[in-house]
Amino acid sequence: xxxxxxxxxxxxxxxxxxxxxxxxxxxxxxxxxxxxxxxxxxxxxxxxxxxxxxxxxxxxxxxxxxxxxxxxxxxxxxxxxxxxxxxxxxxxxxxxxxxxxxxxxxxxxxxxxxxxxxxxxxxxxxxxxxxxxxxxxxxxxxxxxxxxxxxxxxxxxxxxxxxxxxxxxxxxxxxxxxxxxxxxxxxxxxxxxxxxxxxxxxxxxxxxxxxxxxxxxxxxxxxxxxxxxxxxxxxxxxxxxxxxxxxx
Amino acid sequence: xxxxxxxxxxxxxxxxxxxxxxxxxxxxxxxxxxxxxxxxxxxxxxxxxxxxxxxxxxxxxxxxxxxxxxxxxxxxxxxxxxxxxxxxxxxxxxxxxxxxxxxxxxxxxxxxxxxxxxxxxxxxxxxxxxxxxxxxxxxxxxxxxxxxxxxxxxxxxxxxxxxxxxxxxxxxxxxxxxxxxxxxxxxxxxxxxxxxxxxxxxxxxxxxxxxxxxxxxxxxxxxxxxxxxxxxxxxxxxxxxxxxxxxxxxxxxxxxxxxx
Amino acid sequence: xxxxxxxxxxxxxxxxxxxxxxxxxxxxxxxxxxxxxxxxxxxxxxxxxxxxxxxxxxxxxxxxxxxxxxxxxxxxxxxxxxxxxxxxxxxxxxxxxxxxxxxxxxxxxxxxxxxxxxxxxxxxxxxxxxxxxxxxxxxxxxxxxxxxxxxxxxxxxxxxxxxxxxxxxxxxxxxxxxxxxxxxxxxxxxxxxxxxxxxxxxxxxxxxxxxxxxxxxxxxxxxxxxxxxxxxxxxxxxxxxxxxxxxxxxxxxxxxxxxxxxxxxxxxxxxxxxxxxx
Numbered sequence: 110x111x112x113x114x115x116x117x118x119x120x121x122x123x124x125x126x127x128x129x130x131x132x133x134x135x136x137x138x139x140x141x142x143x144x145x146x147x148x149x150x151x152x153x154x155x156x157x158x159x160x161x162x163x164x165x166x167x168x169x170x171x172x173x174x175x176x177x178x179x180x181x182x183x184x185x186x187x188x189x190x191x192x193x194x195x196x197x198x199x200x201x202x203x204x205x206x207x208x209x210x211x212x213x214x215x216x217x218x219x220x221x222x223x224x225x226x227x228x229x230x231x232x233x234x235x236x237x238x239x240x241x242x243x244x245x246x247x248x249x250x251x252x253x254x255x256x257x258x259x260x261x262x263x264x265x266x267x268x269x270x271x272x273x274x275x276x277x278x279x280x281x282x283x284x285x286x287x288x289x290x291x292x293x294x295x296x297x298x299x300x301x302x303x304x305x306x307x308x309x310x311x312x313x314x315x316x317x318x319x320x321x322x323x324x325x326x327x328x329x330x331x332x333x334x335x336x337x338x339x340x341x342x343x344x345x346x347x348x349x350x351x352x353x354x355x356x357x
Numbered sequence: 358x359x360x361x362x363x364x365x366x367x368x369x370x371x372x373x374x375x376x377x378x379x380x381x382x383x384x385x386x387x388x389x390x391x392x393x394x395x396x397x398x399x400x401x402x403x404x405x406x407x408x409x410x411x412x413x414x415x416x417x418x419x420x421x422x423x424x425x426x427x428x429x430x431x432x433x434x435x436x437x438x439x440x441x442x443x444x445x446x447x448x449x450x451x452x453x454x455x456x457x458x459x460x461x462x463x464x465x466x467x468x469x470x471x472x473x474x475x476x477x478x479x480x481x482x483x484x485x486x487x488x489x490x491x492x493x494x495x496x497x498x499x500x501x502x503x504x505x506x507x508x509x510x511x512x513x514x515x516x517x518x519x520x521x522x523x524x525x526x527x528x529x530x531x532x533x534x535x536x537x538x539x540x541x542x543x544x545x546x547x548x549x550x551x552x553x554x555x556x557x558x559x560x561x562x563x564x565x566x567x568x569x570x571x572x573x574x575x576x577x578x579x580x581x582x583x584x585x586x587x588x589x590x591x592x593x594x595x596x597x598x599x600x601x602x603x604x605x606x607x608x609x610x611x612x613x614x615x616x617x
Numbered sequence: 618x619x620x621x622x623x624x625x626x627x628x629x630x631x632x633x634x635x636x637x638x639x640x641x642x643x644x645x646x647x648x649x650x651x652x653x654x655x656x657x658x659x660x661x662x663x664x665x666x667x668x669x670x671x672x673x674x675x676x677x678x679x680x681x682x683x684x685x686x687x688x689x690x691x692x693x694x695x696x697x698x699x700x701x702x703x704x705x706x707x708x709x710x711x712x713x714x715x716x717x718x719x720x721x722x723x724x725x726x727x728x729x730x731x732x733x734x735x736x737x738x739x740x741x742x743x744x745x746x747x748x749x750x751x752x753x754x755x756x757x758x759x760x761x762x763x764x765x766x767x768x769x770x771x772x773x774x775x776x777x778x779x780x781x782x783x784x785x786x787x788x789x790x791x792x793x794x795x796x797x798x799x800x801x802x803x804x805x806x807x808x809x810x811x812x813x814x815x816x817x818x819x820x821x822x823x824x825x826x827x828x829x830x831x832x833x834x835x836x837x838x839x840x841x842x843x844x845x846x847x848x849x850x851x852x853x854x855x856x857x858x859x860x861x862x863x864x865x866x867x868x869x870x871x872x873x874x875x876x877x878x879x880x881x882x883x884x885x886x887x888x889x890x891x892x893x894x895x
Contacts, residue, residue: 193569194555206803294456300770313775315467316770325463329460405676466709484715576793
């Protein structure tokens, strides 16, 4: 009961400012909208580890020096970086998904949902950006440091494990945080294939009610907040891991 | 590692990189030649698709011009000593750098009126212009940060030295600092340009007649699965052929400036 | 920058945006403007035959809705200009004044009537039909409970599907995407205006041979009306006269036949009753 009163109060207060949040008092629209916030947060929470793991794999392939490994990954990275994510998403959802359906013998057996395709497309897109950042980081490790490690008697693998990767990670961290902010923003393309994230939920409300401005303010505030948090955490990790005397 | 093993991957990756320029258009060509009925269908729709892509290029160019003008100005304003001027600009940059492009396109399309009154004349305010503004907003926020970073990267001693030589603050900025900034900020600026160019595809979701929208129209009319597939590949090929050279050039410039 | 400062700035920005939009009130002079400019701007939807589609040969816009728009423009003695709209943006385009009226597969609902006005005489009557796989075993609307159903964003079928039948609605940007999602197996049914999907299944029987429209009833059958902004009485009256004329002269029936509308029962009845009352 308390909850409903608070909602009413909010609706009437914002109504006085010329904003329209009347849908909060209704059934299904308010439900979709609340779920929209949760879906967006869930997408982000899932995509960050997915993109990081895939990015590391890509970077390992790119720097492996084996042509049969690096060539396909390089081709994938270039395509995903240089074509719009929305087009990739539509292509995956409408075309690849149909192929998968044919492969498993009919659409009814296809376990892949729109949610899966958003995670796959956005996750791999950001992973390609991570891979470039990590690769640049590995290349930025001073040759003298590697020499020194070799001189102390580290094996090639040990050098990678104890010297190159830790230093490369630190060097590429700002770029990775930047990519994660892009990741948060990219989750909005999900609305094109009916993933019920916050933009989709807002479209569902404003097409019936014509209150675009009110919905926009909430979306912009929501994304500013998430990205503020992501940037803050990134800064914190950067400070925690900072090696005295290395880097800026 | 011997010289041969070093040479081998580098040559193959060079070939691969150059193949990148034409690979996707080539795929489209080969497929339409292999299945002539499909090729003929595609040929019929090419002018329609091309008119869509022209819109993408137009939106991207306008958004970058507008975004650069506003962004450079805001980047300088972020560093002025007056709080009253600085804080609103900092807030603008913070909010719109973090806002999804798609949301901004939705916002400008649905919030701005369809025409504006200037001295009693009705000026139309078409959709694509709204998409331009929707993309120019984040572009200006990124470019403001790039400009600010570039100005800060110039050692303060240069300001002092210029002062010592009798340059005013304004003259120092125009004659000494900004030319150097230009060079440093060119690669990140090109990254923004590529990102905004790809962002133009989002305008299809608000009904601007651009390439992705045209491809959807075409596949609705033709209703053949293989046509739908090739239409999307054409869309990807068009964007790739536009953005890949930009990305290549950016990396080359980055390397050259880093070496210098 | 501290979070409190950011919050304050954000609030200030929000206020300035809302102030900006509250100043753009639309004047009630649409009919004068239409006559003054000499063009009637109509928002049409191109979701496929018979209502609106792009002709593959000439790449011109065609369909029942386009014919009506042309006839109404002729009736007002002005030129026709069409703007393509999609379900998620049509109401905004009308509210902004980008289009004068909407002839865009929008049926009468009470919720829509709260924010928009409409021409009282409908030009057709239709409801939603569900395209499902033949082997899905779905027999009626109630069978959709808890199952994923594809619609267009902004569709008026969303609410009844969710609230009455408990379906999990997935809304895609437009009808072609929704149907492709159905074929890809992302939903068990796609619900759209009956006549479009009916004709699609008939015309593309090869591609759609595994699919059917098995439900005996249409979802919320209601009047297809022309929508306009609130309070534009003059335009409403002029268009109402135009639509009535199209009914009595039999033009609407002609358009329906030329565009192969499957069910012209409503139009025949309207033709008779309106002609009789004259």
